[in-house]
Amino acid sequence: MNKIVIATKNAGKVREFAALFAKRGIDVKSLLDFPDVPDVEETGSTFAENARLKAEAISHRFGCPVIADDSGLVVDALGGRPGVYSARYAGEDKNDARNIAKLLHELEGVPMEQRTARFHCALAVAIPGRPTAVVEAACEGYIAEAPRGEGGFGYDPVFYLPEKGKTMAELTPEEKNEISHRAKALAKLDEQWDDIMGGEGRME
Numbered sequence: 001m002n003k004i005v006i007a008t009k010n011a012g013k014v015r016e017f018a019a020l021f022a023k024r025g026i027d028v029k030s031l032l033d034f035p036d037v038p039d040v041e042e043t044g045s046t047f048a049e050n051a052r053l054k055a056e057a058i059s060h061r062f063g064c065p066v067i068a069d070d071s072g073l074v075v076d077a078l079g080g081r082p083g084v085y086s087a088r089y090a091g092e093d094k095n096d097a098r099n100i101a102k103l104l105h106e107l108e109g110v111p112m113e114q115r116t117a118r119f120h121c122a123l124a125v126a127i128p129g130r131p132t133a134v135v136e137a138a139c140e141g142y143i144a145e146a147p148r149g150e151g152g153f154g155y156d157p158v159f160y161l162p163e164k165g166k167t168m169a170e171l172t173p174e175e176k177n178e179i180s181h182r183a184k185a186l187a188k189l190d191e192q193w194d195d196i197m198g199g200e201g202r203m204e
């Protein structure tokens, strides 16, 4: 298999998946290539449920294997928010700058040691006629007091990695793809790939 459909319209995710799959010799198609396909409603209460909903709906529609990513930012001082609502935290228009502004406002006055957070990623693989597989992974860090860096997408400019001394947005794309929640989840998927595909092909 040398092609896979990723059930997302998020250009940041598509960029990262394209690089991660290129290493494995696989071309990525996404819903940006099929703009008429309507958004799948994210009605689940967990990342795993939403990833499954998106993968199964698009696999059913296209009749082929599909991967979906549901991800977001979990902030301890906010009781886990924005969580599954990360994309729409500041409104339905999914505006990264407004999401960051709202997050920093809610964390005003919270000292650095209490600003612990993690990016969480659930990946679901739906294949017609087979049970859907879901894997999950996280990347730990802190919420910075101000945005820094131009790379990545979403909350990357305020996600601080103490071991790097940088925000996620200050990393190169290659560096982010070595440590991110998405890369870690994809590595887990790699390990289970033969079982998931049931002999349909390997990822590398």
Ligand SMILES: O=c1[nH]c(=O)c2ncn([C@@H]3O[C@H](COP(=O)(O)OP(=O)(O)OP(=O)(O)O)[C@@H](O)[C@H]3O)c2[nH]1
Pocket: 007, 008, 009, 010, 013, 042, 069, 070, 071, 072, 073, 086, 087, 099, 119, 152, 153, 154, 155, 156, 157, 159, 180, 182
């Ligand atoms: O700084 C970030 N770096 C990341 O690596 C990252 N991964 C996820 N997120 C945030 O979580 C939402 C996902 O929500 P989400 O999984 O519903 O995706 P989405 O609605 O953007 O696209 P789709 O895949 O559903 O079509 C995104 O929009 C972002 O706000 C990230 N932020």
Ligand SMILES: [Mg+2]
Pocket: 042, 087
């Ligand atoms: Mg979404």
